[in-house]
Amino acid sequence: MTTGIRQFVDIDTHRLTDPDYRDRCAKRLDAEGALVLRSFFTDVFVDSVRKESTGREPEAFFASSTHNIWLTPPDPNYAEDHTFNRQMVSTKGLLADDQVSSTSALRAVYDDPSVREFIASVVGVAEVYPYADDLSSVNVHFHRDGEELGWHFDNSSFAITTLITPPKDGGVFEYVPELRDAALDEQNFDGVRDAVDNATNVHQLDFEPGDLVIFRGRNSMHRVTPSQGDRTRILVVFAFNTEPGIGLSESAKQTFYGRT
Numbered sequence: 001m002t003t004g005i006r007q008f009v010d011i012d013t014h015r016l017t018d019p020d021y022r023d024r025c026a027k028r029l030d031a032e033g034a035l036v037l038r039s040f041f042t043d044v045f046v047d048s049v050r051k052e053s054t055g056r057e058p059e060a061f062f063a064s065s066t067h068n069i070w071l072t073p074p075d076p077n078y079a080e081d082h083t084f085n086r087q088m089v090s091t092k093g094l095l096a097d098d099q100v101s102s103t104s105a106l107r108a109v110y111d112d113p114s115v116r117e118f119i120a121s122v123v124g125v126a127e128v129y130p131y132a133d134d135l136s137s138v139n140v141h142f143h144r145d146g147e148e149l150g151w152h153f154d155n156s157s158f159a160i161t162t163l164i165t166p167p168k169d170g171g172v173f174e175y176v177p178e179l180r181d182a183a184l185d186e187q188n189f190d191g192v193r194d195a196v197d198n199a200t201n202v203h204q205l206d207f208e209p210g211d212l213v214i215f216r217g218r219n220s221m222h223r224v225t226p227s228q229g230d231r232t233r234i235l236v237v238f239a240f241n242t243e244p245g246i247g248l249s250e251s252a253k254q255t256f257y258g259r260t
Helices: 019-032 043-053 105-111 113-123 189-198 250-257
Strands: 034-037 061-067 088-095 138-143 149-152 159-165 173-176 203-205 212-215 221-224 233-238
Touching: 019 034, 019 113, 043 105, 043 159, 043 233, 061 149, 061 250, 105 113, 105 138, 105 233, 113 212
Parallel strands: none
Antiparallel strands: 034 212, 061 088, 088 138, 088 149, 138 233, 149 221, 159 212, 159 233, 173 203, 173 221
16 A cells, blocks of 8 residues: 555545455445445545645636537437437536646545555456546546536446535435446436436435545436535546546547647
8 A cells, every 4th residue: 555545545444455345345336336435535635635626716627518418419310309319508617637736635546556456346347547648537626606517327337536625505416326228228218308307216425525436327317416605516536447548539638628
């Protein structure tokens, strides 16, 4: 275990190298599709990241976009009002990986071998790797008053986040577990429509600053409700690949970061 990670991760509670602990976490994630590890990060970590991130909204790339729930272009084979072509709104700002200081606690955690081995074990892969581009590995997300993430399915098999600053109100993570089966191309359009229109089987994932969240969003539709109030919601995303040498496409980087 890298010297110094103890100041950022509560390794007494969250025993990163303990096979039994890893196994219990993996089973919870498999059973529930979401794993919240309470107070995974120390107050030192949260305070440090909050201090270095607060007030940096002017440096962030903000974009407001519409998209379908599958994050794909509309399909003319379906009617304009079909569930597949229904448009959601997402607005957020973010700092890219190359805007994160080399001395940041975020960098220390992301690069730590014991953290990476723990994540790989929990999500059930042999190893996790950073993105090959300079923008995608560690991102800081901002949601100001009224900004949200619309309903969507993820393209990746897992997402890893930690909340740094909650908004005064709103900013709730909502999800509908196992709503489709992407591997079998079973999209469950009726179920998706009912969830969006009637809040059918919508769950809320409760987490606090410093909790580590691992979420499987490929088959579980999810969103973040609009933030409310004058305190910006700040969330960190740790992005990993399951194969080395993979980066975002030029078009994806332009979309997410406004640059390549």
